[in-house]
Amino acid sequence: MDITPCDATLGAVVTGIDLSDDLDDATFAAIEAAWYDRGVLIFPQQGLDDWAHIAFSRRFGKLERSIKDEANENPEIIMLSNLKADGSLWPHKSEHGLFLAGNRGWHTDSSFKRVPAMASLLAAHQVPDSGGGTEFADMRAAYDDLEAGMQAWLEDKVAVHSYLYSQGLVGGLAVLTAEEQTALPAVEHAMVRRHPKTGRKNLYMGRHASHIQGRDEGESRALLQELVDNACQPPRTITHVWRAGDLVIWDNRCILHRGQVWPGDQARVMARTTVAGEVDGNGGNEWNL
Ligand code: OGA
Ligand code: MN
Numbered sequence: 001m002d003i004t005p006c007d008a009t010l011g012a013v014v015t016g017i018d019l020s021d022d023l024d025d026a027t028f029a030a031i032e033a034a035w036y037d038r039g040v041l042i043f044p045q046q047g048l049d050d051w052a053h054i055a056f057s058r059r060f061g062k063l064e065r066s067i068k069d070e071a072n073e074n075p076e077i078i079m080l081s082n083l084k085a086d087g088s089l090w091p092h093k094s095e096h097g098l099f100l101a102g103n104r105g106w107h108t109d110s111s112f113k114r115v116p117a118m119a120s121l122l123a124a125h126q127v128p129d130s131g132g133g134t135e136f137a138d139m140r141a142a143y144d145d146l147e148a149g150m151q152a153w154l155e156d157k158v159a160v161h162s163y164l165y166s167q168g169l170v171g172g173l174a175v176l177t178a179e180e181q182t183a184l185p186a187v188e189h190a191m192v193r194r195h196p197k198t199g200r201k202n203l204y205m206g207r208h209a210s211h212i213q214g215r216d217e218g219e220s221r222a223l224l225q226e227l228v229d230n231a232c233q234p235p236r237t238i239t240h241v242w243r244a245g246d247l248v249i250w251d252n253r254c255i256l257h258r259g260q261v262w263p264g265d266q267a268r269v270m271a272r273t274t275v276a277g278e279v280d281g282n283g284g285n286e287w288n289l
Pocket of ligand 1: 080103109120122132133134135257258259260270272
């Protein structure tokens, strides 16, 4: 196995390994250690089917399941796809297209939940000829780079994260029933968190963060935007240009990501598993959308 760090504060490309093999504990431990160090691991050309994708993901913890009643035999797999079953495409401006469009803002998966996601593993099944890359940003390095005064100010700040807020902004709520929407109350998360495995501090925010608790809504929203804009700059960013068969895992606790747009007349089919965050050592709050 070869692990080559990307030319940035995060990310590494891992080759010389077949993730569909039953990996021994030492090999998995080496993968996990590299992942803690780099935050994002890119495994080119794995070509995993859903079963192998799920099996590898389970090594990291319990998996979230979709709350939507999709015609998918594996509820642990979330399809991010503009391809319909009949072979036609959802236009970018359709209900489903707008739902997907939410992913184009910097975010961390499931931060709108009481227990946010630990990790996401995204596999490319079908990719467009151009566009459709995924960008990642290192919120550990972003925290380190803040002035000491700002770090101190943020220490006790809590952001309010709301799916209705973030998806409402992009017009992407129509795919949810009224019942599903009321099941998504806003939640609060500390803006500075310490990674449970590495002990490193990082900023925690992204598009689901509506404002800072107890502060003026407009002003704190502007500050959140400024923090994200400054954080998501080189050398703290990488972009992955997908080829079909690639698998990427990122650490939602300390990495932001966003998807890039692609030509609306082309299919992009991605499959994702999501490792649930831990509550007292156990996977918690294991639903997803
Ligand atoms: C995700 C996501 C962006 C993309 O899988 O959670 O935000 O590029 N994906 O598809
Ligand atoms: Mn995402």
